[in-house]
Amino acid sequence: NAGVTQTPKFQVLKTGQSMTLQCAQDMNHEYMSWYRQDPGMGLRLIHYSVGAGITDQGEVPNGYNVSRSTTEDFPLRLLSAAPSQTSVYFCASRPRDRGGGPEAFFGQGTRLTVV
Amino acid sequence: EDQVTQSPEALRLQEGESSSLNCSYTVSGLRGLFWYRQDPGKGPEFLFTLYSAGEEKEKERLKATLTKKESFLHITAPKPEDSATYLCAVCNFGNEKLTFGTGTRLTIIP
Numbered sequence: 001n002a003g004v005t006q007t008p009k010f011q012v013l014k015t016g017q018s019m020t021l022q023c024a025q026d027m028n029h030e031y032m033s034w035y036r037q038d039p040g041m042g043l044r045l046i047h048y049s050v051g052a053g054i055t056d057q058g059e060v061p062n063g064y065n066v067s068r069s070t071t072e073d074f075p076l077r078l079l080s081a082a083p084s085q086t087s088v089y090f091c092a093s094r095p096r097d098r099g100g101g102p103e104a105f106f107g108q109g110t111r112l113t114v115v
Numbered sequence: 116e117d118q119v120t121q122s123p124e125a126l127r128l129q130e131g132e133s134s135s136l137n138c139s140y141t142v143s144g145l146r147g148l149f150w151y152r153q154d155p156g157k158g159p160e161f162l163f164t165l166y167s168a169g170e171e172k173e174k175e176r177l178k179a180t181l182t183k184k185e186s187f188l189h190i191t192a193p194k195p196e197d198s199a200t201y202l203c204a205v206c207n208f209g210n211e212k213l214t215f216g217t218g219t220r221l222t223i224i225p
Contacts, residue, residue: 048212103164109158
């Protein structure tokens with residue numbers, strides 16, 4: 001049981017390049033989400049999914065795309081990287097509903113630098 | 116819009132010196148309030164969920180409490196290994212989203 005796995009751990013991109021951050025979970029969780037963490041800003045929600053085939057925007061979705069073709073995988077695509085997307089990205093998963101709001105399990109993060 | 120404010124931003128304590136971290140929140144319908152611990156270069160690690168005012172949860176030297184407007188994370192006789200950033204988040208009944216505070220960076224000095 002690996003939990004939530006993110007790849008790569010580190011990435012440097014040039015402005016305008018595209019790339020995909022990978023996220024996989026083996027806990028059969030319905031709910032998956034992507035956050036970015038910047039100094040002084042806390043964790044901000046980019047996109048989330050409540051199940052395969054269903055995605056929605058979070059607080060800061062511009063410049064990012066997601067898809068959810070399977071329960072296990074939730075990749076985040078940067079279409080045309082910009083320096084403002086330099087950040088640490090976290091993927092999280094949790095079961096859909098346990099009545100009180102289930103805790104989320106986080107991956108180890110991807111540190112992205114756009115130059 | 117849900118909001119979470121954590122204070123102080125940073126806290127330095129001597130080993131054994133007890134203190135509390137504050138998490139103030141506004142949310143239209145609280146489904147749950149969460150505390151996480153985050154070590155440098157790592158993802159947040161779940162500590163507690165609190166669901167209603169008056170509830171308390173404990174784990175080793177940590178105790179979390181909840182009122183209708185804020186939550187406290189009490190640290191009793193901390194050790195250097197308790198040094199980390201502590202994050203607070205709320206989940207709204209109306210949606211599945213977690214709203215995070217900016218965290219308190221705790222340093223325990225031996």
